[in-house]
Amino acid sequence: TMMAATPGHRFCVVSLAIILGISFFFSGIATAQLSVSFYAKTCPSVFETVRGGVRSALNAEARMGASILRLFFHDCFVN
Known part of the structure; x- marks a missing residue:
């Protein structure tokens, strides 16, 4: 016999x-x-703006270079 569709089954299908x-x-x-x-x-002037922001971040905190590189590696690499 065929079983009737349960609400849980319908939810999964939808x-x-x-x-x-x-x-x-x-x-x-x-x-x-x-x-x-x-x-x-x-x-x-997007490149100059970004470059200035990165330089400012690096001047404020030297570790920021590694953080920005990590961000670029994980979020920006595309083929």
Whole structure:
């Protein structure tokens, strides 16, 4: 005999459908390419601004260099 679907079973099926839908939606976004010139028009001095911020952080606390490198390694490396 076939068992009736329980509320827990329905919840799992609906959750799985939502997760799959979200995954398919974001898979197209994940294929976008990064560009060095992304801020060229909106913030042309971005490199100088970031460089100044990093220098300021390093001058305030020398250990910050390792922290920034770790942040870059974990959050910014892309292929």
